[in-house]
Amino acid sequence: MAKKIKGPQVLTANLLSDGMVVFLGSDGTWRASIDAADMARTEDGAAALEARAAVFVRTNHVVDPYLIAVDDTGSGFVPVAFRERRRIAGPSVQPFFNTQPNGRLAFAG
Amino acid sequence: MYRYDEFDTTFVRQRVDQFRDQVNRRVSGDLTEEQFRPLRLMNGLYLQLHAYMLRVAIPYGTLNARQMRQLAFIADEYDKGYGHFTTRQNIQFNWPKLPDVPDILEHLADVEMHAIQTSGNCIRNVTADQWAGATADEFEDPRPYAELMRQWSSLHPEFSFLPRKFKIAVTGAAADRAAIAYHDIGLRLKRNAAGETGFEVMVGGGMGRTPMLGATVRDWLQKEELLAYLEAIMRVYNLHGRRDNKYKARIKILVHELGAEEFTRQVEDEYARIDAPRIMPPPQELTRIKTYFAPPAYEELADQSPELARRMNENTDFAQWVDRNVVAHKQAGYAIVNISLKPVGGVPGDASAAQMRAVADLAEDKSLDEIRVTHEQNLVLPHVRKADLYEVWQSLKAHDLADANIGLATDIIACPGLDYCALATARSIPISQDISRRLGDITRQRDVGDLKIKISGCINACGHHHAGHIGILGLEKRGEEYYQITLGGSGDENASIGEIIGPGFSSETVTDAVETIVDTYVGLRQDGETFLDAYRRVGPDPFKEAVYATH
Ligand code: SF4
Numbered sequence: 001m002a003k004k005i006k007g008p009q010v011l012t013a014n015l016l017s018d019g020m021v022v023f024l025g026s027d028g029t030w031r032a033s034i035d036a037a038d039m040a041r042t043e044d045g046a047a048a049l050e051a052r053a054a055v056f057v058r059t060n061h062v063v064d065p066y067l068i069a070v071d072d073t074g075s076g077f078v079p080v081a082f083r084e085r086r087r088i089a090g091p092s093v094q095p096f097f098n099t100q101p102n103g104r105l106a107f108a109g
Numbered sequence: 110m111y112r113y114d115e116f117d118t119t120f121v122r123q124r125v126d127q128f129r130d131q132v133n134r135r136v137s138g139d140l141t142e143e144q145f146r147p148l149r150l151m152n153g154l155y156l157q158l159h160a161y162m163l164r165v166a167i168p169y170g171t172l173n174a175r176q177m178r179q180l181a182f183i184a185d186e187y188d189k190g191y192g193h194f195t196t197r198q199n200i201q202f203n204w205p206k207l208p209d210v211p212d213i214l215e216h217l218a219d220v221e222m223h224a225i226q227t228s229g230n231c232i233r234n235v236t237a238d239q240w241a242g243a244t245a246d247e248f249e250d251p252r253p254y255a256e257l258m259r260q261w262s263s264l265h266p267e268f269s270f271l272p273r274k275f276k277i278a279v280t281g282a283a284a285d286r287a288a289i290a291y292h293d294i295g296l297r298l299k300r301n302a303a304g305e306t307g308f309e310v311m312v313g314g315g316m317g318r319t320p321m322l323g324a325t326v327r328d329w330l331q332k333e334e335l336l337a338y339l340e341a342i343m344r345v346y347n348l349h350g351r352r353d354n355k356y357k358a359r360i361k362i363l364v365h366e367l368g369a370e371e372f373t374r375q376v377e378d379e380y381a382r383i384d385a386p387r388i389m390p391p392p393q394e395l396t397r398i399k400t401y402f403a404p405p406a407y408e409e410l411a412d413q414s415p416e417l418a419r420r421m422n423e424n425t426d427f428a429q430w431v432d433r434n435v436v437a438h439k440q441a442g443y444a445i446v447n448i449s450l451k452p453v454g455g456v457p458g459d460a461s462a463a464q465m466r467a468v469a470d471l472a473e474d475k476s477l478d479e480i481r482v483t484h485e486q487n488l489v490l491p492h493v494r495k496a497d498l499y500e501v502w503q504s505l506k507a508h509d510l511a512d513a514n515i516g517l518a519t520d521i522i523a524c525p526g527l528d529y530c531a532l533a534t535a536r537s538i539p540i541s542q543d544i545s546r547r548l549g550d551i552t553r554q555r556d557v558g559d560l561k562i563k564i565s566g567c568i569n570a571c572g573h574h575h576a577g578h579i580g581i582l583g584l585e586k587r588g589e590e591y592y593q594i595t596l597g598g599s600g601d602e603n604a605s606i607g608e609i610i611g612p613g614f615s616s617e618t619v620t621d622a623v624e625t626i627v628d629t630y631v632g633l634r635q636d637g638e639t640f641l642d643a644y645r646r647v648g649p650d651p652f653k654e655a656v657y658a659t660h
Contacts, residue, residue: 016136018206019160060138063156082588083527086536087158091203091528093456093538 003043007069010037010077011049012084013062021087022062024053030062034088035076040067110173110479111256111401113221120263121218124225128152129211136208153224154210157531163202163210164227165217169237169255169279170198170482174469177480179220181465187213192465194450194458196522196573197276198236198482199227203529225263230271232262232343238280238287239483242402243445243491245437249298249306251281253399254335257390261336268343272350273358275343276315281306288484288600290314290322291576293360294342296335307331312342312372313364316570320606321361324369326376333392337385338376344383345375405477405492410442414495427502429551430513435498438491446476446490446501447483449512449520453549454542457523458486467508475501484573485522485561487515518548518560518627522573526566526583527590533566535583535590536616540564543620548627557627559639563598576600578641579626580607581619592619596626596652597644610653622656629655 011024012034022030023037031037040046046067053065068084070077079085086092113121128148135145149155153164165180172180180200184192187209188202195201205213217223226233235255242250258277262268268275278287281298289295295311308330314323330338342360349367351357364372421428434447448468450458460468468488472480475497476490483489493501505511514520521544524530526537541564548554563577567584574580580595591613598607614622627640629652634643644652 014156016142016207018204019156021159057142058138060136063142080588082585082590083534086527090159091538092536093528093542 003046003067005040005043005046005067005069007080008072008077009040009046009049009067010034010070011040011046011053011065012037012068012087013053013056013065016060016063024049024056024065028052030056034070034079037070037077039070039072039077110171111168111252111398117221118218121221121223121225124152124223125211125214125218128214132207132211147229149210150228151225152210152214153227154205154207155228155531157203157525157529158527158533159529160204161207161210162529163205163213163224164195165200165202165222165224166227166234167199167222167482168259169235169241169252170239170484171241171252172472172480172482173478174473174480176220176222177465177469177472179216179222181462181469183213183216184462184465191459191461193456193525194460194482194486194488196484196486196524196571197227197234198239198484199234200482201525203525229269230273230275231269232258232265232271232275232277235259235262236276236278236287236292236484238282238285239481239489240286240436240445240491241281241481242404243438243440243443244282245439246284247282247439248300249281250402251279251296251298252402253395254296254298254308254332255279256398256401257336257395258339261339267347271343271347272352273355273360275346275360277339283602285600285602285604286483288573288576288604290604291316291320291573291600292323294339295323298332301329308335310338310342312376313361313369314604315359315361316573316575317359318356318568318570319359319361319365320570320575321365322604322606323361324364324372326369326373333389333395334385336390337383337388338380340388341376341380341383344379345372349375404440405479407440407443407477407492408494410440410494410496412441412495414442414498416496417498420499424499426513427499429555430502430511431498433513433517433555434515440492442495444493444495444498446493446498447515448488448490448505448510449514450487450510451514451520451545452509452512453514453519454546456538457521457541460488464508464510467504467510471501471504485520487520513551514554516559516561517554518557518562519545519554520561521545522561522563522577524565524572526564526572530566532569533583534568534585535566535592537564537566537572537581537583540581540583540592540616540619544623547620547624557631557640559641560627561599562623573600574598575606576604577607578644579623581623584613586613590616592616594619594622594626594656596649597641599641608649610649611657625656626652 025031026038069080279296310327311323481489523541527533565572595607
């Protein structure tokens, strides 16, 4: 049975190779930018994202995938949870370590 | 310094080979993440918010120049050119890639280092007074015992899967710089009326969500009995520790629930049963270890250095640095140099590869090849000739390592918090940077005097906030960071747990609150009274009134 969801969801994980934060894109690739993520508005849609991510777990491309709630701003997605906002922004203390170059292709699955 | 024998070398090399195989199997898919996670954690490799993090053990915080250079090499070659020294006297690399980690471990093994037991429910890196073997106020050097415990606890089959992680700290001095009362086991070497040294054994201290100070279970333990007695403590814990509940699994909860008296009785019963001679090392083994910690080749010097006195007269900045960062050595003509990793507005505990190399060079040239890491996230050159202090200061200055703020308001402990740590609820580093900038004026800092501000990014308290004169705990409420302030904590020989002063503060107002607390202290202190003394005299009320009236 599909999980209850609250609002729009995107699916995030970390790359196995370097731990980088990635999002499952609509083109079936993992993207560094949350704005390139595929978004689900329904429970079935969210379950489908999870099912697609599970394939990449089995092929050892990503680890620990999970859904996060986002606000759809029209021009992109902003995570609802503070932790997720920080997670995608990279360390705030050393701006040159930031991990989210917009739209960069992290891994072509 | 201790040097690996053949056994140590083989053991660490084999472990690298084993982990290389495990990483290969993970990458090829023969191991799932569930299977791999405990294996990587046993080798100090975490998956944090944005990347992997490798935690490397620095046994009792002691390094030589070659080891420090190797850490710099790893930072440059496999990370982003820096490392983070932690409150466990370890170093963390924040950006290693999984396939590179076996090579990193190989480079560490080349200089007799590893990342084993820096994670998991085992006995972690034993920590010690960072001035061990050098300080003038020491009864006996605790490092041979720390090394003995390191060997005893490494892959100890009985203690590799404890109810929870386990931390031991040891000091041999009257002043406690190792925060022993806040450890699962805290050991203090002391001297009796007959002039012999032995251990006081404290058990059940800890930080985390339930801070507690350790209780003394043995006021006097013969040094030869150390391992057997520790084994008795570990057995009682292993048997009765709360494996059913992670939040109650630390030994402090067991000591608290049983009561110190009953816990002590059980330990003594176990100790009476134990086959102590089998556990205790033969005397020649301790003698062998002690030879590695024999005093280095000091020169015979006059204690006073006219050169030092002249330079201090000529240069106020240098004199202030000597005043705060340099402390008395037990050897005439030598001094201990503390290197601050807390530049105003910087990231506490971070050092660039270039800084690590600079410290390594100085250690080799001017400190008999020794470096220490402190639990307050600073570095130490333990054996510097007084006549060399000016030259050392100039070299440090050239690498932004000469902040004269040891023990002052900007010498802040901050854990990685939500800038790196997957468990965090709030950021801690930007708060420390903000406070550091606000209070950073050196004249003001010197006027405020001794002040320990400690910040954690979650209830796990890696930033030791419970032991801060001013402690700050970052939490999250309704999607925003907020910060709870505690006052009056201390990790020294008169340890105390900080008390929460009231409702928390936003990230925008917490620095104002800290400044108000500092100003309140300045307003009410009596002659020569430190922040902690003043707090203990007046209690929290004047601080609460000031903070909550203005915020
Ligand atoms: S206190 Fe919390 S946030 Fe800070 S390092 Fe420890 S676990 Fe992470």
